[in-house]
Amino acid sequence: MASAAAAAAAGMGCYSQTSWALRRLGAGGGALASAATRRRNCSVAAAVFDNQNREYVIVGGGNAAGYAARTFVEHGMADGRLCIVSKEAVPPYERPALTKGYLFPPEKKPARLPGFHTCVGSGGQRQTAEWYKENGIEVLYEDPVEAFDGKTQTLKTSSGKILKYGSLIISTGCAAARLPEKIGGDLPGVHYIRDVADADSLVSSLGKAKKIVVIGGGYIGMEVAAAACGWNLDTTIIFPEDHIMPRLFTPSLAKKYEELYEQNGVKFVKGALIDKLDAGSDGRVSSAILKDGSVVEADTVIVGIGAKPSVSPFEAVGVNIEVGGIEVDSMFRTSIPSIFAIGDVAAFPLKMYDRIARVEHVDHARKSAQHCIETLLTSQAKAYDYLPYFYSRVFEYEGSSRKIWWQFYGDNVGETIEVGNFDPKIATFWIDSDSRLKGVFLESGTPEEFSLLPKLARSQPIVDKAKLKSATSVEDALEIARSSL
Ligand SMILES: Cc1cc2nc3c(=O)[nH]c(=O)nc-3n(C[C@H](O)[C@H](O)[C@H](O)COP(=O)(O)OP(=O)(O)OC[C@H]3O[C@@H](n4cnc5c(N)ncnc54)[C@H](O)[C@@H]3O)c2cc1C
Numbered sequence: 241m242a243s244a245a246a247a248a249a250a251g252m253g254c255y256s257q258t259s260w261a262l263r264r265l266g267a268g269g270g271a272l273a274s275a276a277t278r279r280r281n282c283s284v285a286a287a288v289f290d291n292q293n294r295e296y297v298i299v300g301g302g303n304a305a306g307y308a309a310r311t312f313v314e315h316g317m318a319d320g321r322l323c324i325v326s327k328e329a330v331p332p333y334e335r336p337a338l339t340k341g342y343l344f345p346p347e348k349k350p351a352r353l354p355g356f357h358t359c360v361g362s363g364g365q366r367q368t369a370e371w372y373k374e375n376g377i378e379v380l381y382e383d384p385v386e387a388f389d390g391k392t393q394t395l396k397t398s399s400g401k402i403l404k405y406g407s408l409i410i411s412t413g414c415a416a417a418r419l420p421e422k423i424g425g426d427l428p429g430v431h432y433i434r435d436v437a438d439a440d441s442l443v444s445s446l447g448k449a450k451k452i453v454v455i456g457g458g459y460i461g462m463e464v465a466a467a468a469c470g471w472n473l474d475t476t477i478i479f480p481e482d483h484i485m486p487r488l489f490t491p492s493l494a495k496k497y498e499e500l501y502e503q504n505g506v507k508f509v510k511g512a513l514i515d516k517l518d519a520g521s522d523g524r525v526s527s528a529i530l531k532d533g534s535v536v537e538a539d540t541v542i543v544g545i546g547a548k549p550s551v552s553p554f555e556a557v558g559v560n561i562e563v564g565g566i567e568v569d570s571m572f573r574t575s576i577p578s579i580f581a582i583g584d585v586a587a588f589p590l591k592m593y594d595r596i597a598r599v600e601h602v603d604h605a606r607k608s609a610q611h612c613i614e615t616l617l618t619s620q621a622k623a624y625d626y627l628p629y630f631y632s633r634v635f636e637y638e639g640s641s642r643k644i645w646w647q648f649y650g651d652n653v654g655e656t657i658e659v660g661n662f663d664p665k666i667a668t669f670w671i672d673s674d675s676r677l678k679g680v681f682l683e684s685g686t687p688e689e690f691s692l693l694p695k696l697a698r699s700q701p702i703v704d705k706a707k708l709k710s711a712t713s714v715e716d717a718l719e720i721a722r723s724s725l
């Protein structure tokens with residue numbers, strides 16, 4: 241990337257957004273400095289900077305980083321000013337693809353990079369490594385940040401690079417929760433899935449697998465088990481709760497999904513905890529032993545037992561003790577000036593429901609990145625007002641008997657009214673004690689039907705529960721809900 245000196249010489253502006261250069265020179269609060277002072281300090285600053293100084297540094301090269309980079313470019317603030325420090329070997333990509341198109345069997349045209357770099361998942365441009373170069377964005381690959389010093393505004397990477405930042409955007413996401421090594425969590429054949437290297441390793445195991453065990457009944461469990469059906473594998477899902485997707489689905493909705501999976505040959509072991517994973521004579525995983533002593537054989541195990549926010553080495557910035565993650569305000573500012581956190585790792589005010597939340601879904605990664613960078617670059621004091629949106633798609637591979645796609649908007653609180661069946665579609669409405677519609681789920685909707693969901697969840701209309709309960713079809717139920725807007 242161009243050095244700060246070159247950037248200043250090229251008239252690309254000074255460090256006025258962050259004022260860190262001024263502070264470093266003892267000039268005091270940049271925001272208060274006159275334009276003339278700023279210009280003067282800028283040229284002095286440029287003279288003393290070497291190219292270890294970066295105006296904007298994003299740590300983490302995932303979904304949020306890709307969308308943040310796009311926003312920098314849109315504002316003409318990337319070229320020579322922005323550096324992304326990534327643990328991964330490739331530019332940011334749309335992580336959701338890893339348990340969807342990426343896991344199609346070889347003959348069913350699986351998705352592969354560079355096909356799904358951000359921002360294609362929301363209809364944007366595909367930002368390949370060339371795109372970052374063309375836009376003057378420095379990307380450090382496979383060089384995670386290992387140490388952070390807020391006082392000197394420096395980062396140290398695993399290769400020993402010392403980077404000085406003006407503004408720092410933490411977008412380190414989450415890491416997969418793991419089963420302990422002492423119970424076999426690291427055995428060959430045991431997989432976790434967070435990045436493309438994990439997905440490649442899983443694909444190579446699926447190619448040789450016969451019997452697989454999926455541990456965890458959440459998003460990864462549901463998506464990976466469905467993918468395994470595409471490979472015709474003997475698949476068992478094991479989880480501690482009494483139904484799948486316990487954080488979102490109602491027992492009755494989960495039952496419909498479980499039946500559909502069973503029709504596809506998937507077996508369920510519910511209410512079960514893993515005691516240990518055993519290895520065969522070749523050292524590879526050979527079975528899962530449950531706490532009740534029963535044994536489920538497997539040559540491949542996929543563990544999807546949740547994710548943990550990657551706060552290290554930024555703990556000193558301020559971790560929220562209730563939801564984990566780095567605490568930020570409605571503009572993604574942390575307690576330390578010029579440090580921001582976005583995406584999965586950010587504990588932010590969820591304005592609609594007046595609570596601090598972390599959201600581990602891609603829509604928030606995209607929107608938080610855009611909001612943070614826009615407010616940073618334009619100095620607009622606009623509060624993030626997020627409407628939670630989750631979705632999944634499974635059994636999408638060619639030849640599957642039933643493709644599944646669903647969306648959920650809002651908050652899953654209150655009593656529920658469920659309408660319909662997989663033949664042809666399902667809707668679930670969450671309604672609070674004031675009869676306000678708080679959350680809505682739709683499976684196999686049309687684009688027009690799906691577009692109604694955010695309107696309903698955002699405006700939370702009072703609905704006629706008796707009328708909704710008597711709906712004869714999902715279309716009818718959605719019309720009843722629409723008429724209450
Ligand atoms: C397999 C899978 C499928 C998913 N499917 C869906 C879906 O269908 N729908 C949905 O809404 N959400 C989905 N999600 C969630 C979604 O992908 C995340 O919410 C989103 O990726 C979060 O973006 P992020 O940038 O905050 O974190 P990430 O995309 O995880 O990016 C974080 C990046 O930071 C890097 N990093 C971490 N620590 C450091 C460090 N110290 N130095 C440098 N780099 C570091 C990581 O290697 C990673 O590249 C899925 C997640 C997974 C794992």
Ligand SMILES: NC(=O)c1ccc[n+]([C@@H]2O[C@H](COP(=O)([O-])OP(=O)(O)OC[C@H]3O[C@@H](n4cnc5c(N)ncnc54)[C@H](O)[C@@H]3O)[C@@H](O)[C@H]2O)c1
Pocket residue numbers: 339414455456457458459460461463478479480481485486487513514543544545546547600601602630631632633
């Ligand atoms: N469509 C999507 O939005 C999507 C798809 C895939 C992954 N993701 C994201 O990836 C991350 C990881 O997904 P995930 O499915 O692992 O998390 P999750 O939180 O969705 O599900 C975790 C599941 O693990 C199980 N579990 C928890 N502790 C366990 C234990 N000790 N032993 C056995 N089972 C246990 C429970 O059944 C729980 O439902 C999350 O952030 C998730 O949001 C999202």
Ligand SMILES: O=C1O[C@H]([C@@H](O)CO)C(O)=C1O
Pocket residue numbers: 334335336337338340341355356360361362602
């Ligand atoms: O949001 C998403 O992005 C990817 C894919 O669309 C990228 O091409 C995917 O599978 C999603 O669910």
